[in-house]
Amino acid sequence: MSPSPTAIRKTVEAYLGRHPGERDALAGLLAALDRPVDLTARTTRPGHVTCSAVVIDRQGRVLHIRHRATGGHILTPGGHIEPGDRTLLAAALREVSEEAGIAPGALCLTRQLLGSPIDIDVHDIDANPSKGEPAHCHYDFRYVFYLAGEEPPTIVLQDAEVSGAQWLPQPEVTSPTLRAKLIAAGLDGRPEPVNASALIHNGAGRYLLHLRDHKPGVIWQSGAFALLGGGRTHDDQSLEGTLLRELSEEVPDLRLEDVKPYAVEAATSIDGLSVPVQVFTGRWGGNTDRLRLHEGVLVRWFTPDELDRLRLSPATRDLIRQHAAENPPDTGSAVAPAVWDGGSRTVLNGVGVHLHLEDAEGRVLLGLRHPESKYAGDTWHYLAGRCEQESALSCLVREAWEEAGLVIDPADVELAHVVHVVDAPGSLPLMQLVFRARRWEGTPEVRETDKCLDWQWWPRHELPDRLVSYTRTAITAISEGRAYSQLGWPPAARTAPPTVPTAAGTDDAQHDRSLGGDAS
Template identity: 80%
Template sequence: MPSVEPGSDKSASSPKAGTADNISAAERELYGGRLRYDQSSSSSTAIRRTVEKYLGRHPGEREALAGLLAALDRPVDATARTTLPGQITCSAVIVDRQGRVLHLRHRVTGEFVLMPGVRIAPEDRTLLAAALRATVEEAGIAPNALCLTRQLLGSPIDIGVHDEAAHPPIGEPAHRHYDIRYVFYLADEELPTIARPDEEGSAAQWLPQAEVASPTLRAKLLAARLDGQPEPVNASVLIYDATGRYLLHLRDHKPGVVWASGEFALLGGGRTHDDQSLEGALMRELSEEVPDLRLEDVTPYAVEAATSIDGLSVPVQVFSGRWRGTDRLRLYEGVLLHWFTLDDLDRLRLDAATRDLIHRHAAENPPGIAPDAAPPVWDGSNKAVLNGIGVHLHLEDPEGRVLLGLRHPDSKYAGDTWHYPAGRCEQEPALACLVREVMEETGLVIDPADVELAHVAHVVDAAGVLPLMQLVFKARRWEGVPKVLEPDKCLTWKWWPQHALPERIVPYTRTAIAAISEGRHYSQLGW
C-alpha cells in the first residue's frame, strides 16, 4: 500500500519501547509519517493528555469531568476495574453513508441505545484501539469496515458521563462511567452485519443524528456536519525523476509498532487539524522529514486503500512529484532514502500494492518524453554537470540603499526571505533575461547599455542540488518606481541601508552586497 501514516507531535519525547507511555512518535505509525491525532496510550498520564486536549476544545465541560481528572491524578491505575467511584471506558460512534448513527438493542431493557463502551484492557495500544475493540465485541464489526473522519481525525468527539447501578454478584457498588467516544465512518456503502452471538433477530437500528439521546454527543455530531462520506485523511507521494527512477524510504524496523516495519515505502504523512488541505499536510510532512527535498509538479495521482496498524481502513491520497536531485539527503525519520529503477522493485521488501502503484505510474509517465526533462542529477562528484544560470539586479538609490523584495511565504524558494529582483535564465541571453525579469517583477525599465556585471556567486543551495552560477548586475540608471507585480512571489519591495540589512536574507545575496561594496567580483557558497 502507499506509505502514509497519521503522525505525532514531533516535539514529544520518545519513551522506551514496552512502557505504558510508549505510544508516541514512531509508535503511532501507520504509513509514512507519524500519528498527530489524539490516539494516546492507555496510561493515566496519556489519558490525562487526551482529556486536557478535549477540554481545550470544550472548556465548558471541565466541571462535569472533575471526577475523571481527580481519578487520573491519583497514584493508581485509572483504567483498573477496581478503580472507583469512577471507571473509564471507550466506545465507538459509527456513522453510515446517510449520516445515521448505529444503535444497539440494550440486552436488559430492549431499548436501542448507543454502542456500549468497554473498559480499557492491557492489550489496548491506544484509547482508539479500545474503541475499535468495542466494535468487535459489541457488534461484531471488524476495524477494517471503518475509517476515520476528516472532521475529527482520531480525536474523541465526546466524553459521556453516566451512572452505573450496583452489581452485587461481583461486589461492585454503584459508580460512574466516563466514556471516551470516537467517531468512525463505514468504509463501504453496504451496511455491516451486526453479530451479537447472545441475541436473535434484529439487534441494531440506524437513527438520525438528531435522535441521538445523549445531548452532548448529539450537539457535537450536528456541529461537526458528519455526512458519512469517507475521504482521505492521509497523503503520500510518488517521487520520480526524468530517467524513470523512484525515490523510496526505508522505514524503521519496529515490528508490532511501525506499519511496514523495516520495509521500503513512499514518503508521506497524516493530516492534522492545522492542515488546510491534503497537499498542505504532505508538504508539511516532507519539510519535517526531508527538509532539503524540493518537489516539482506536485499533483494528485490516485486514491488508494490501505490498512492501519489498528486495522482501520485508510483511504490515501497519492500525489506525484519530480525531484531532480540526489538521494543523499538529510533524513529525520526512517533509515534511508534511495533511488530505484523498476527492475529493482522485485528485490526489495516492498508492499505489493505500492509496487503495483509505481509500475502503473511509470507506464503512464514513461521517462524521456517530457519537453522539460530534468538535467542529470549531480551527486557531488567532480564529473561534468550542467550549471544553472541566475540573474540578479543590484540597484542602489542616491542614498546608497539597495533594493530587496520580501518573497512570499509559500514561495518554493526562500519563502519569507529578502532577495534581489532575480530570475532563472531560459533560452535567452543573460542580459535579456535580466531586463525581462525586472520588468515582470517590479515594473522598472532598464536599458542593457546601463548595466554592468558586478559580481558572480557560484552557489550550491543544498546537498544534491545542481550548482548555480548567480550573475549579479548593477544598473546605473532605470525608469519607474518598484511595484509588486507578482504578489504570489513577492510581498513588498524596500530600500535597505547596506549596513543594516534584514536578518532574513538569502545568504548569497548578503554575500554579493558586501562583495560589491568591497570591489570583489567572485564568491562561492555551499561547496
C-alpha cells in the same frame, strides 16, 4: 498494554482544547489522572475510563445496539478497556467488533475528528450486587468511524451482551451530548482521504522510497519501504498542506516541483482501520546522500523493475508501475551511461561495496551464496552489492538491510580495504570497496533467499574453503593492516621517469622552456 495515564491525559487536554467549556465537567477525570491508580481497570473506584464506537453509515445514520446489562437501553457499541488494548481508539474498535461483528477494516476515520474523541461523557452506573460492584461512574471516550464500504456490513451480535441493533438518524441519537456534537460536526458518512503521501520521481524512470524504522505496533508499515508522507492533523488546511508539512518534518531539504494529486490508495493502519490515502506526484532529481533524514532509516531511488526485491505494499508497487507506464522516462533528464572512448585509455570501472563485520570474538560475517547465483554460486562471500546511481555508503546501508536485516549508521562505518580486481583479460575492472562497521543493529537473517542461503560467523584463521578469492584476500589484508591489494592484473612494471632529449647546442633557456620552466 493498556493506555498510560500520560496518553489519556494528552487525549483529554487535546479534547478540552476544542471544548474548553467542559473542563469543570471533567474535573473528576483530571483529578483521578493525578492519582496513582489504573484508570483503565474496571475495578478502579470511584470511576474508570470506558470507550465507545460511533459508527456512521453512508446515509449519516448511527449504529445503536441494545445492551442486556443496561436493561435494554439503546446505546452505541462500547465497554471497558482490556489489557491488550494499545490505545483508547483501539479499545473502541475492539468493542464494536465484539458486540456488532464489524471488523476494523470495514471502518475508517473522519476528516473532522481524525481519531480524536468527539465526546467524553461522564455518567453514573448503579450498584450491581450480583457482581459485587458498588455504584461508580464511567468516563466514556466516544470515537467516530465511517463505514469504508458503500453497503453496511452484516451485523453479527454478541448474544451474551447484545439483544438487538438498529441504525438511527443523527437527530434520534439517544445521548444528548453526542447528538448535539454529531449534528454540529456535519458528519455525512462519506469517507475521504485523511493521509497524504508523495510519489516522487526524477523524470528519468526512478522513484524515491523511504525505509521506515522497524518498530512493530508503533510505526505504520514498520520496517518496510513506503512513500514519504503521513496523517493529517487538525491544523492542516488541506491534504497538500499535510504532505508538505510531513516532508518538512521527515526530509527538510527536499523541495518538490510540480506537485499535483494523482490517485487515492487504500491502506491499513496499525489498528487495522481502512485508510484512504491521497497520493500526490512530485518531481525531484537530487542526491539522496545530501538529504537530512529525521525519520526512518534511509531514502533511495529505485526503478520499477527493482520493486519486487523490496518489502513494499502491493498497492504502492502497483501505483508506481502504473505511473511509470503512463510517464515514460524523459531521456533529456536521464543520466548518460558511461561509454568507451576510442581515443582514450580511460575505461569504465565497476564499484562494489562489501561489509566487513566482526563479532566480539573477532569472527567475520560471511554469507553462503545460492547455488544458482550468477556469481560465485555455492560459495561464501561478504555481504556485498554493486553501486548504482548512489554513493558507496548508501549502497552499503541499503544492502545490509535488504540482504540481512541489519541497520547501520553511516557514521559508524570506515573504509577498511580496497581490492582492484579484473577477472579475465578485457573484462570490466572492479574496484571492490570493503567497509568495516563498528556498530550495527539486528541479527543477520536471510532476507533474499534467491541470493543467500545462510549467514555465519567465521574465525579469521578458519575460513571456509569455498570462499570468493578477493574476499579471502581482503580479510587477510585487513588483519595485517594493509589498505590495498589487487587481483588478476599483470605485475606492474617499474618505469623510469620521463626524460626530455636536447639537441647539441641547446642553451639552458630552451631546456627550461621544454620542461615548463620560466626562461624570463
